[in-house]
Amino acid sequence: MERKTLETEVKIELKFAEPRGFCFGVRRAISTLEESLARFGRVYALGSPIHNSQEINRLRTLGLVVAESPLDVPSKAAVFIRAHGVSGEVIEQLAAKGSRIIDGTCPFVRKAQEKAAFLSREGYMVLILGDKDHPEVQAIRQFAGGSVSVVDPTDVDLPAAPGISRVGIVSQTTQRRETLSLLVSNVTRVTDEVRVFNTICGATAARQESVERLAGSVDGIIVIGGKNSANTAKLVEISEKTGTPTIWIENDGDLESGWFRGKRTIGIAAGASTPDWLVHKLENRLASAKSAREDGWEDD
Ligand code: SF4
Incomplete structure (x- = not known):
């Protein structure tokens, strides 16, 4: 202190x-965005890159344009991906428009996406601990594909679906460790095999x-x-x-x-x-x- x-x-x-x-991820993303603004003059961001209107106003003066979806971005524009990432589907939409993609996804969020995709490929039913409406969780879910479900942190007392014997668990990066432990403990009681990746960022x-x-x-x-x-x-x-x-x-x-x-x-x-x-x-x-x-x- x-x-x-x-x-x-x-x-x-x-x-x-x-x-x-x-935090590390936001600092890294904003510095990547600043470098891109200096290079390209105008950069589109999908959704507000940070929840701070004063910082957004400052970035706007440097050339930032906040767009709500890939449809609002002109073709071949420079597009910034914010720290909590976007789904592969959005990346594909941008690629189809010839966008120059500047990826500000935090490495810790990337890890959660990759571990979810890995578990899904290995045949696990994937549980994501997190807020289903948060863009980070939506992107992790999309990366997992296959059999995937989001578990709300206020209700982790859910048994896995009957007949599911292999469950893989990842977490939204901002969840609490105690909640993840509780979910793992609950799932362990009702399944034969549980594989967990602790993707919480401190x-x-x-x-x-x-x-x-x-x-x-x-x-x-x-x-x-x-x-x-x-x-x-x-x-x-x-x-x-x-x-x-x-x-x-x-x-x-x-x-x-x-x-x-x-x-x-x-x-x-x-x-x-x-x-x-x-x-x-x-x-x-x-x-x-x-x-x-x-x-x-x-x-x-
Ligand atoms: S995962 Fe952690 S370091 Fe990365 S943006 Fe989120 S809070 Fe910040």
Whole structure:
């Protein structure tokens, strides 16, 4: 956990959740996208590449165009595939249009796709632990093909279908390890053979644990991240559950001076889709606060 003390009339100490902000896969994808924008000038993305409107606006100024489907992309255009991937069917549609495909699929998501396809080829009925409506899960499902079913994390108490003796299991990368263990244990009770690939990525859990740790040592927590970001919403929920006063902002302009009343130590956490520049801007805004008194804080 990093510490930083700001020189204000009354000192506000800032503590930063660690890790915070972009995960490996999102950082890699955004940097690939930036390189492509510099090279091609205009790049189409299928769906928003990241759940952060400030970052999307910045990328739009560099030439990003967000399209909803391959049908909305002109032929021979440069097309970016976001970190949680797309199905092989979409790739085929793009290839048919002569698209220049820039693949930002996170290697951990790719691993889940490949393991699901492997299990299916080997004749296992494939169970995917995850949210059936999430694009990452839909892509994994499509890669698996064959006999495949998605198990919702809130209902893992499902026995395999009668007569199914070989079950293969993979997970959406953001699921909890405890839930995967529970699913494996439940399936083991009703099938002869279970083959499991743990395709969970630790990035989400690490950010959640970091905000929980931070909550114990600060007077309040600022969580910065998109209001449409599920992983940021989860950080807010965890922080609130600890009882530590928590505020969710999208950028430094959302700060309310009254919230700082009586607080000396402030924790800052950021979702996996929050870029560093937004966190730095927040930090600078707090650093430029002229005073932090019992009645709140004031700008210069
Ligand atoms: S959360 Fe994990 S799997 Fe998802 S993009 Fe980030 S690093 Fe990749």
